[in-house]
Amino acid sequence: MKLPSWISQAKTPKLTPSDLTHITQEMYKKNFELAEKNKMLSILRAIDEVILSTVTDIGEIAQHVADLIVREAEFKAVFIFIYDRDAGVLQRLAKSETNSLAVINNSSEQKIFRETISLEKDHNSIEQVVNSRKPQITTDLTDLLDPIIDKEHMRIIQENLSIKSSIIYPLIVRGEVLGSIVFSLSEQDKNFAPFQREFIERLVDVIGIALDNALLYKRIQDANEKLKELDKMKDEFVSLASHELRTPMTIIKSYLWMTINGKGGELTEKQRFYVTRAYVSTDRLITFVNEMLNVSRIESNRVSISLKPIAIDSFAAEIISEMEPKAQELGVTLSLIENEQVPLVLADADKIREVITNLLGNSLKFTPRGGSVTLSFKQSGEFVECDVSDTGQGMEEDEIPKLFHKFSMIGDNYLTKTSSQGTGLGLYISKSIVELHGGSIWATSEGKGKGSCFSFTLKKARDASA
Amino acid sequence: MISISMDIFSKIAENIIAEQESIIGPVALEQAKKVQGLSLDWKLRHVTLTGDKTQIIDNLVKQYESLFGRASIDACKEAVKNIITQVPQDQIPPLLR
Numbered sequence: 001m002k003l004p005s006w007i008s009q010a011k012t013p014k015l016t017p018s019d020l021t022h023i024t025q026e027m028y029k030k031n032f033e034l035a036e037k038n039k040m041l042s043i044l045r046a047i048d049e050v051i052l053s054t055v056t057d058i059g060e061i062a063q064h065v066a067d068l069i070v071r072e073a074e075f076k077a078v079f080i081f082i083y084d085r086d087a088g089v090l091q092r093l094a095k096s097e098t099n100s101l102a103v104i105n106n107s108s109e110q111k112i113f114r115e116t117i118s119l120e121k122d123h124n125s126i127e128q129v130v131n132s133r134k135p136q137i138t139t140d141l142t143d144l145l146d147p148i149i150d151k152e153h154m155r156i157i158q159e160n161l162s163i164k165s166s167i168i169y170p171l172i173v174r175g176e177v178l179g180s181i182v183f184s185l186s187e188q189d190k191n192f193a194p195f196q197r198e199f200i201e202r203l204v205d206v207i208g209i210a211l212d213n214a215l216l217y218k219r220i221q222d223a224n225e226k227l228k229e230l231d232k233m234k235d236e237f238v239s240l241a242s243h244e245l246r247t248p249m250t251i252i253k254s255y256l257w258m259t260i261n262g263k264g265g266e267l268t269e270k271q272r273f274y275v276t277r278a279y280v281s282t283d284r285l286i287t288f289v290n291e292m293l294n295v296s297r298i299e300s301n302r303v304s305i306s307l308k309p310i311a312i313d314s315f316a317a318e319i320i321s322e323m324e325p326k327a328q329e330l331g332v333t334l335s336l337i338e339n340e341q342v343p344l345v346l347a348d349a350d351k352i353r354e355v356i357t358n359l360l361g362n363s364l365k366f367t368p369r370g371g372s373v374t375l376s377f378k379q380s381g382e383f384v385e386c387d388v389s390d391t392g393q394g395m396e397e398d399e400i401p402k403l404f405h406k407f408s409m410i411g412d413n414y415l416t417k418t419s420s421q422g423t424g425l426g427l428y429i430s431k432s433i434v435e436l437h438g439g440s441i442w443a444t445s446e447g448k449g450k451g452s453c454f455s456f457t458l459k460k461a462r463d464a465s466a
Numbered sequence: 467m468i469s470i471s472m473d474i475f476s477k478i479a480e481n482i483i484a485e486q487e488s489i490i491g492p493v494a495l496e497q498a499k500k501v502q503g504l505s506l507d508w509k510l511r512h513v514t515l516t517g518d519k520t521q522i523i524d525n526l527v528k529q530y531e532s533l534f535g536r537a538s539i540d541a542c543k544e545a546v547k548n549i550i551t552q553v554p555q556d557q558i559p560p561l562l563r
Contacts, residue, residue, distance in 0.1 A: 025535035028490065032541055035488045074548060186547065 033195060040199040043072045044206060051210045056221075058082070058214035062094035065207055069183070070096040073199075076163045077184040081117065082211065083130065083177055090117040090130060090179060093211075125168055130180050135169045139188060144168070162186050169204045173212040181207060235300050242293040249289060253282045291425040295406065298432045305348035305436050309461035312384060313342040315349065316375055319356050323364070331369035334360070337376035345384050345458040351433045352458070355441075358426040359388040359454045366452070367392035383439060383457035394452055395445040403443050404431040430456070474553060475519035478546050478562075479504060479526060480511060485545035486530055486538070497533065501526045524559035531561070 050064045066078040081090040092115050119127050125136050125143040138144065141158045142151060144166055163184045171178040181204060192200075256279040258264065260272065267275065297303045313336070320336050327334035356375075363373040371391040378385050395403075407424035434441045434456045441456040479498075483506070486494035495508055503517040504526060515522045530538040539561055543550075550558060 021535075024533060025537060028534035029537045031489045032537055035485075038488075 033193065036193075037195050037199075040073070040195070040202075043069065043199075044202060046072065047203075047206050047210065051206075051213060056214060056217050058211060058218060059093055061210055061214050062207075063097075065210060066094040066096040069203065074186075075183050076161060076186050077182075079182040079184075080171075080179065080207070080211075081126065081130075081181070082179040083119075087116075088119055090119065090126065091115065092117075093179065125166075126180055126182065129168045129170050130177055133170050133172060133177060135167065137165060137167050139165050141166065141184075144182060164188050167200060169200075171204065171208040171211060173208045178208060178211050178215070235296055238292055239296040239300075242289045242296065245289050246286065246293070249282060249286045253279065253286060256282060288425075291429060294429050295425055295432075298429065303432070303436065305351055305433075307346045307348060307437070309344040310347050310349055310352075311342070312345045312347065312352070312386065312458065313338060313377055315352070316356055316377075316386070319353060319360065320375060323357070323360055327364055327373070330364055330367075332364055332367045333372040334364070335372070335374050337374050339376070340378065342377045342384060343379065344461040346461045347437060347458050352437070355430040355433050355456065356386070356388075358430045359456075362426065362454070363388055363390035363392060363452070366390065371451075379460075380457060383459055385455055385457050387453055387455045389451065389453040391451045394448050394450040395443070396448055397445075400443055400445065403427050404441065434458075474549065475515050475523060476513045477549060478523055478553075479506075479513045479515060481545040481549065482523070482526060482530075482542045483508075483513070485541050489541060490534070494530075497529045498526060501529055520557050520559050524561050527559065527561040 046068055047065055050061060050068065055061055055064065062080045062082075066080055069075055069078050075096075078094070078096040079092065080094040082093045083089075084091050117124060117126055119130060125138055129136050136143075140154075141161075141163060142154050161184070164186055165188045166182055166184045168180060168182045170180050183200060183203075256275055259267065259275050260279060294303075317336050320334055324334060360373060360375065367373055367390045373388065373390045373392075376387050376389070378387070404427045406428045431441050438459050439457040441454070443452060443454045445452040483494055483498045486497070495506070498504060498506060501522060502525065503522040504513065504515055506513045527539060527542045530542065543562055546562060550562060
């Protein structure tokens with residue numbers, strides 16, 4: 001192929017051996033820098049691994065990082081301090097476990113690498129860095145440490161440690177000072193290449209983030225523990241208060257009943273009206289306290305169930321006949337639909353009675369005179385499904401998710417509830433009981449004025465002979 | 467004269483060759499093999515020095531210097547800075563002082 005004329009005409013520079021040597025040397029320098037940058041990237045990656053590991057204790061993280069930096073980057077020593085705001089001091093979080101520091105055998109000399117640094121006086125370089133939020137470099141270890149031993153002695157220690165300079169950085173994350181870090185090196189900072197300075201600055205950023213993460217994790221853990229403690233205290237209080245309330249409430253109810261029934265003499269019509277109102281309210285209060293106790297037992301896992309095979313359809317029929325008088329009083333038709341053979345289910349009869357009674361009671365409450373409430377069963381795989389349907393008020397779709405939570409109320413808010421509404425705990429308790437049985441509970445409605453259907457499932461009892 | 471473990475000089479050579487390898491790749495090994503008195507099995511990371519070990523190390527450093535200049539001496543010093551202290555002053559290769 002013929003080259004374009006401008007190339008063939010161009011003067012090709014003639015490289016002398018000296019030029020080639022120079023080029024080779026320049027390329028070597030570039031390669032050297034690249035190799036060093038690679039090493040530093042590896043160190044930063046290793047620190048990332050410490051941050052992302054399962055270690056969450058801030059002291060352990062700081063110690064790992066300090067040792068890693070000394071080992072891989074060949075610094076002489078690394079000290080990490082954390083700022084204790086309450087005490088107004090810097091607490092030493094980590095001191096690298098290095099051969100350099102092991103040179104110091106004398107215990108009094110060991111003490112010069114202090115555990116805490118006060119931030120009041122500002123005469124120490126570490127204090128100055130934290131207070132000013134600006135890094136400092138020093139070639140004299142005395143600047144870092146309290147002068148508790150004389151300068152000459154300090155000079156000998158510094159020589160033994162082969163530390164030529166120390167760089168102190170504040171650790172700042174989101175504008176807040178977390179602490180400080182000291183890197184002690186065997187060379188003076190004026191000999192650092194730009195990429196080495198950049199590496200140290202990146203180290204500071206990464207370490208700041210690592211410590212911040214660990215601190216946040218600790219705060220969340222502490223908050224969680226506190227919440228658990230508060231929750232436990234709340235449960236204990238509710239349980240105790242409910243017990244203490246129930247006894248006097250029951251006594252009050254008994255005396256009111258006796259009064260209504262003429263045990264203390266005949267009442268006037270007005271007196272009967274007043275006492276009856278008091279009796280009904282007392283009864284409601286006792287129901288509420290009982291439900292609170294139930295909730296307390298459920299939430300502290302103190303509810304046990306005894307599962308036995310039961311004929312749920314016959315069982316439901318008994319409950320319906322017990323509630324028939326109430327339904328008649330309200331002018332609502334209550335019926336059980338029996339259209340298929342219903343297998344035995346595994347259930348705690350007392351607990352499931354509570355569920356069925358609650359669901360039927362709710363439907364009766366929210367169905368107007370002339371309406372109907374029906375209970376039916378059907379098979380659904382390994383379960384038997386029980387449906388309580390009514391021709392009552394119904395619900396909007398966005399109201400359904402509010403059900404089955406504690407104190408859930410359909411309507412505007414708790415303060416404007418009608419007298420027909422209960423404690424708001426019945427559905428929550430029913431849900432808890434059904435779920436203890438390994439079943440599920442839910443509600444559906446076509447909309448306001450179109451009735452509702454509350455359903456729950458119970459596991460079929462396996463044939464004992466199978 | 468203090469008896470020095472044979473290992474320290476071999477370790478110094480190993481560190482220098484490893485450092486140079488990280489910078490210039492396999493060329494580092496080729497150059498190291500040219501140094502008289504130095505033999506290596508790099509797969510096993512085994513370096514053997516036969517003869518005046520101080521001189522052999524100095525020649526190794528010179529080998530790299532002849533091709534890559536002053537920067538390569540700095541790289542060699544960097545590679546051994548933590549272990550050279552184990553060698554008495556009079557036995558440290560001149561280019562590494």
